[in-house]
Amino acid sequence: MSNAKGRTLLLQGNESCAMGAIYAGCRFFGGYPITPSTEIAEHLARKLPIVGGAFIQMEDEIASISSIIGSSLTGTKAMTATSGPGFSLMQENLGLAAVLEAPIVIVNIMRSGASTGHPTGTGQGDLMQSRWGTHSDHPAVALAPATSQEMFDLTVKAFNIAEKLRVPVVLLPEAVVGHIREAVYIPAEGEMEVLDRARPEAYEDYRFFNRDESGVAHPPDLGTGFRPHYTGLTHDETGFFTGIPDKVNEFAVGLNSKIELNREFLTDYCEEAVEDADVVLVSFGVTSRACAHVARDLRGNGVKAGYFRPRIVWPFPDERLRQIARKAHTFIVPELNLGMMRGEVERIVGPGKRVVGINRVDGTMLTLERMQKEVQEVLN
């Protein structure tokens, strides 16, 4: 980094995430201990009291997400951190946050396996849970950092998205990214953009949940004189329950429109040498770090290969991948689950393309050697 105002520190991914949260203006953390996320809570338990924020350890993950929703409704930026089993418990009120249009950030450090699984192993098995974990249609945003640096940068970005679109945002690092120690550049105050929710000065006819042209509603913070009503029930623009089919439809379609209407803001990917590629490695999070090397090696051996990695995994960058698929004929999707993202890639590139997964679910990483070997088998 050329800007000398910030500082570079050796940080664990989870510490970096916690520092990113403070930078983004997070002033409330409610959480419950769970490996491999706990260092985030520990860091914030020390830091939040000093910066005028609140830290509370709740009785379970259901209470944790509930507490941050409460904080967010008062206008205080809030976060929780957990891992698979805790994330499962949070699904109930992840839906509530979406429906209340409460900006919150949930960090889900992915461990390995279903149920209690392998707590200190790494995995990428929560990709679909972060999209479809809570019931019915709802706006879903998830970011997948691959480095300690991105644990900082994408945490700030997660807060910005949450505040601007008034949605719950999930940060989805693997256990390895949570625990890896790398150099992290911490920007100076003001160097990185920090967004705050819009706070209208007036509302017409109690229409607190009126949507603007970008599909976003801006209900007022509690205690600021407007006296809004927030409910998890389907509601009209006043915030009160409606069961009238047209109004219910307007609510459901309107709530979900936030994603499509803000596609550009919600598109964030890295790619290398994809323009003329025949073979593209598509991957997210930590797995993508090896993919970049594999793609470069293939180029060196005369294979037109590239790699593509969404940093925002939900919504998935469909359009860009579809463009790449005009030329590429083979997509290799390495991931630490049994093919969750491969399904997405198949859906987007369509029939007639070859989509092959490289999968590992033993709690360890896909090593460069193994990936090179398996990619070679695919291409032979």
Added chain:
Amino acid sequence: MTPVETFVKKYLRQRVLPTIWCGGCGLGTVMRVIIKAFDDLSIDQNKLVVVSGIGCSSRMVGYMDTNTVHTTHGRALPVATGIKLAHPELEVVVIMGDGDGTAIGGNHLIHASRRNINLNVFLLNNGNYGMTSGQVSPMTPHAWYASTSPFGNLEHAFHLCDMVKSAGATYIARTTSFHYMQAVRLAKEVLEHKGFAFLEFYFQCPTYFGRFNEMTDAPTMLDWFKKHAVRYNPENPRELEKGQFYVGKLWEDNTKDEYTDLYAKLCDRAKEMMQVAK
């Protein structure tokens, strides 16, 4: 103090009335008790937040003209905890039913009590799940009837006030929808208490609870409350007979520091330590 019509108009959102509650339901009385307490204490409705869960009782927040949050089933207390801790200057009231507060939200109830956070909790107990038409709840008395205990309830109800006392609540009272004057007095004590204050509020559900238990109208149920309520006197506690229960203030402890006060002190301490370290 304002005239009746004025305080009702002041604290209710007239644009969303009438309520959804059944004829004979006690929740109208309960709501009146709570807003009367707000008015008697001149509580600023712009700085008041009322949080509820899911069920008949939890629908009450929609009618109150203040900041209101209708959360998910059982989750009113942890949401309220987040609100109070983020903004301790707000007056935070929690309204929940017996299914909401003692079954699905039971764990949150004991932990919020343990923290002694300054929440004003009204647990409205009609002894069954009214919204879903009369299933057995953790507060349905043993051997009584409900749609899912058609041969009599095998389980036993919680001794709820004892439970929150042992969990650490610092103000505990019980009343009923029959005891209007007492209820208003206790509701005010709840609001004035600094710490976790808990009022168990019995109210009649003739439509479901009553129908399954040979009390099919509101007067019969109110009469049942009247006959079985025993005023609690700590100097001279009376032995309770079968079916009887105490009403009145049951417990108050002003020796324990409130949670958000403790947190503010913790922040000061942490900042001082940082200064020393520098």
